[in-house]
Amino acid sequence: MAQPINMDLETYVEKMKGLGLCKEKKNDWAVLCPNCYEEHRAKGEMNYRSLKLWVDKDLKYSHCFRCGTVYISDDGSLDTRVRSIEDPVDFNNFKVVKIENDPYFTIDRFYTFSEYDEIGVNYLASRVYLYREMYKYLKIRFDSDHNPVTPFFINDELVYYQIRIIDKSSDKKYHNPIISHKTPYILKSSNPITHVYICEGTFDAIALRLLYPDATSFAVLGSDITTYQIAILRTMVPDKITIFMDKTEISLRIKDSIQKYINYCEIEIHKSNGQDPEEYLKEKIVNDMLFENL
Ligand SMILES: [Zn+2]
Numbered sequence: 001m002a003q004p005i006n007m008d009l010e011t012y013v014e015k016m017k018g019l020g021l022c023k024e025k026k027n028d029w030a031v032l033c034p035n036c037y038e039e040h041r042a043k044g045e046m047n048y049r050s051l052k053l054w055v056d057k058d059l060k061y062s063h064c065f066r067c068g069t070v071y072i073s074d075d076g077s078l079d080t081r082v083r084s085i086e087d088p089v090d091f092n093n094f095k096v097v098k099i100e101n102d103p104y105f106t107i108d109r110f111y112t113f114s115e116y117d118e119i120g121v122n123y124l125a126s127r128v129y130l131y132r133e134m135y136k137y138l139k140i141r142f143d144s145d146h147n148p149v150t151p152f153f154i155n156d157e158l159v160y161y162q163i164r165i166i167d168k169s170s171d172k173k174y175h176n177p178i179i180s181h182k183t184p185y186i187l188k189s190s191n192p193i194t195h196v197y198i199c200e201g202t203f204d205a206i207a208l209r210l211l212y213p214d215a216t217s218f219a220v221l222g223s224d225i226t227t228y229q230i231a232i233l234r235t236m237v238p239d240k241i242t243i244f245m246d247k248t249e250i251s252l253r254i255k256d257s258i259q260k261y262i263n264y265c266e267i268e269i270h271k272s273n274g275q276d277p278e279e280y281l282k283e284k285i286v287n288d289m290l291f292e293n294l
Contacts, residue, residue, distance in 0.1 A: 009059040009071065021051060028054040033064040034071075036237075039091070050237050065263065066237055088227040088234065088261040096232070097181045098159045105177035110141065110161050113149050117142030123166045124148055127203060128282060130210060138187070138206065147175075150202050152185050154232065159183055162202060162221075176221075181228040185219040196238040198225070198254060199277050200245055207281040208244065215242075223250045230261050244270035244277050 007015070016022040016031040023030045033053035040048035053071070055062035062071045099107055120142035125132035141149045143163060152160035160183045163175040185202045187209045189195075195215040197208045200223065208217035216236070220229055223245065233241075241258065243251040251269040258267060275283075 009055050009062055012071075013055055013059065021049065023051050025054065027057055029057065030054050031062075033067060033069065035069045036064060036066050039067065052237065065265070066234070068263070086261065088230040091231070094231060096154050096157075096159060097179055097183065097228075099161075099177050099179055102178040105161075105175075107158060110149065110151060110158060113141035113143050115141055117146050119146035120148050120166070123164075128207065128210075128278065128285070130285075131206065134206065134210075150185070152183050154183070154186065164202075182221055182226055184229045184232055185221065186232075187217045189214055189216045193236045194239045196233065196236060196241050197277075198233075198241060198243045198245075198251075198258075201276075204244070204277040207276075207278040211277065211281055211284065220254070223253075225254050225257050227261075230258060233258070234262055239265050241265060241267045242270055243267065244272065244280075246272055246274055246276040248272055 012034075013022060013029050013031060016029075019032075021032045030051040031053050032049060032051060036050065036052060037048055040046075050066065052066040053062055053064045053069075055071075060072065063069075064071075099105060121132060121135060123146070124135050124140070135148070139151050141151070143149055145165075145167065147166055148164045150162050150164070151158050152162070160179055161177065162185070165172055165175060185205050187205050191214065193216045195212070197205075197212060197215050197217045199205055199208055199217060199219050201219055201221060205217035205219040208215065216238075218229075218233060220226070225233075241262070243254050243258075245251045245254065248269060248271045251272070255267050255269060272280075
């Protein structure tokens, strides 16, 4: 339920200006949304400062691009509000899920895997030579069969891991421990999240971090995005989303799914006819090297 404000939009905008939380747009004032602020504060995130509530300059109507709440000035108070977009999940009962009910692959198990394995590291470097150093930063570990084990973090907490099976005779390429909702693999940019790249797998997400150091990458581990993943994406409040799957039609389908729940930011597609972000990175490295050597 949206938070009521006991003041009209004119007073609210003036207050936000005084707090430095107001930006002038062409026809609107962009200010902090009281509802979004309250939602973040309730979760202990005190630093939420995104200016997603856009108030018409006639100070009669406003709409939040993040939560969809509409505030309207009515006789000096702002007690009319509706939500114009639906939530992907019930946010009142929303919880980040962790590995569960897996008799062997537990969260604690991750820390028993080794921090270095020569065969495992050579495998990573054979994908992209930059991974030879990067795996440490990604906190990738190795099981007793030399398989890289990639940890998934949400809000800096380990919630999941995935094992890449490097034995070429294995039919299975990945082992995914049991979890109730498919967790996205997120690699955050160091600055506040503004641009998010959506991709298919963990190695695509790693490649995207190298390609676009200012962006956050977000792998959906498949060719669809789930509502659980959209809910997590929405809490990141990006300004821009780029979808980079190996086929343009898959990216377009994901865009349709996201647009139902996120209507406040630009969503673009990186067109592709079979090339995934990791292949794109490899091609770029070769081209850059050729360029340097010519
Ligand atoms: Zn809002």
